[in-house]
Amino acid sequence: MNILFLSYYFPPCGGATVQRWLKFIPLLSQKGHKITVITSKDGDYPFIDHSLCEKIPPEVEVHRISAPAWEKSWKRLTGNRTPLPHGSLPKDSKGLQRLLIWLRLNLIIPDLRIFWSRKLSRAALKILKTKPIDLIISTGPPHSTHLPAMILAKRHEIPWLSDFRDPWTKIHYLLLNPPGALSRAIHSALERKVLAYANITTVISKDIADALPEGNKIVVQNGFDPRDFEGIVHERHDLFRIKYIGQFTEGQSLELLNSLLRGIKRETEISFIGSSLGEDRKARLADGLKKEPRYIDFLSHHDALKEMVSGDLLILIINRYEGNQGMLTTKLFEYLASRSPILVFAPPDNIAAQIVRETNSGKSFDYHEVDEAIAWVESLGKSTRNDGDIQEYSVEKQIDILNEAIESLKKV
Numbered sequence: 001m002n003i004l005f006l007s008y009y010f011p012p013c014g015g016a017t018v019q020r021w022l023k024f025i026p027l028l029s030q031k032g033h034k035i036t037v038i039t040s041k042d043g044d045y046p047f048i049d050h051s052l053c054e055k056i057p058p059e060v061e062v063h064r065i066s067a068p069a070w071e072k073s074w075k076r077l078t079g080n081r082t083p084l085p086h087g088s089l090p091k092d093s094k095g096l097q098r099l100l101i102w103l104r105l106n107l108i109i110p111d112l113r114i115f116w117s118r119k120l121s122r123a124a125l126k127i128l129k130t131k132p133i134d135l136i137i138s139t140g141p142p143h144s145t146h147l148p149a150m151i152l153a154k155r156h157e158i159p160w161l162s163d164f165r166d167p168w169t170k171i172h173y174l175l176l177n178p179p180g181a182l183s184r185a186i187h188s189a190l191e192r193k194v195l196a197y198a199n200i201t202t203v204i205s206k207d208i209a210d211a212l213p214e215g216n217k218i219v220v221q222n223g224f225d226p227r228d229f230e231g232i233v234h235e236r237h238d239l240f241r242i243k244y245i246g247q248f249t250e251g252q253s254l255e256l257l258n259s260l261l262r263g264i265k266r267e268t269e270i271s272f273i274g275s276s277l278g279e280d281r282k283a284r285l286a287d288g289l290k291k292e293p294r295y296i297d298f299l300s301h302h303d304a305l306k307e308m309v310s311g312d313l314l315i316l317i318i319n320r321y322e323g324n325q326g327m328l329t330t331k332l333f334e335y336l337a338s339r340s341p342i343l344v345f346a347p348p349d350n351i352a353a354q355i356v357r358e359t360n361s362g363k364s365f366d367y368h369e370v371d372e373a374i375a376w377v378e379s380l381g382k383s384t385r386n387d388g389d390i391q392e393y394s395v396e397k398q399i400d401i402l403n404e405a406i407e408s409l410k411k412v
Contacts, residue, residue, distance in 0.1 A: 031399075172319040253320065326351055
């Protein structure tokens with residue numbers, strides 16, 4: 001099939017936000033699908049990782065459309081004190097930051113990328129005039145990407161698959177920072193329209209799918225690619241290496257993590273990688289620790305995987321908010337593939353906690369079970385490796401589900 005894929009985030013954008021489709025697209029291409037990508041150019045990206053561009057198959061056609069640079073405006077208005085929030089709208093913001101976040105929540109719906117969607121529509125129309133397209137795929141967040149996809153699909157009578165990597169109205173930062181009633185109503189109306197019109201909506205977990213409005217929903221989880229780990233070997237170290245990889249977003253408690261780390265008495269090396277921490281957050285995390293943690297703002301994806309494999313313990317904190325049972329982070333699957341023990345702070349019924357338990361990949365603890373978590377960490381041997389069955393969560397398994405959904409949309 002000739003597929004038009006719409007996504008704001010795409011390499012050289014780095015971080016977790018691109019990993020799902022960066023793994024899917026090469027495998028779909030191998031299955032004979034011809035894929036054209038429209039993405040942003042010089043967008044507001046959490047990281048830049050040019051090494052990821054090497055994973056895009058040469059036969060995939062990529063069109064990059066310039067996007068407003070809100071990061072520069074945000075830093076200019078806030079005095080360059082904090083980066084533009086990605087996947088978070090901090091509740092403790094003050095002054096001008098608080099006002100800007102209120103405006104974003106209540107007047108810019110569904111998200112900041114709505115200002116890019118008109119350019120996206122024009123670029124997609126040009127492509128539709130030059131080549132046959134059998135299927136449109138849009139992925140969000142940002143969920144504004146679904147809106148031009150919906151209009152194009154209606155106008156040109158092309159099947160459409162909408163992909164939800166996170167919830168929309170029930171995403172953690174909207175629940176923890178609720179916009180006004182009118183804004184919530186508009187969000188809900190747009191969400192219902194997308195689910196109602198899309199031929200298929202793929203969702204990363206069953207709980208998130210169940211919480212979305214009525215529609216033809218299919219669960220396609222993220223997955224790890226075993227090829228990414230080829231040649232990466234765990235090596236023993238004198239210290240017990242504890243690692244948190246990725247960003248902190250609203251609903252993840254720094255105090256919870258600090259309590260855990262302060263309670264561990266064994267000799268450790270604590271690392272925060274790709275976390276983009278300001279001085280205030282660093283101070284909160286390091287408070288009371290015998291040794292200053294190791295901070296690395298950014299690593300290439302390959303080097304981040306090496307850090308995972310070299311760890312004696314990997315930490316995952318599921319954002320704390322009502323309805324977080326379906327929250328499933330992208331990095332969990334690469335944590336699994338690293339074979340390093342995983343400590344998850346989450347409610348027992350959270351899907352990430354369930355996966356870690358079912359695959360014998362570590363332990364999960366509720367947010368109040370810090371003492372129990374400390375005792376488990378103290379009991380772990382150095383260089384402990386997991387050997388549970390994780391094949392269910394490989395990208396090869398998930399691509400079969402996705403491809404079956406795509407094939408079902410072939411025009412008769």
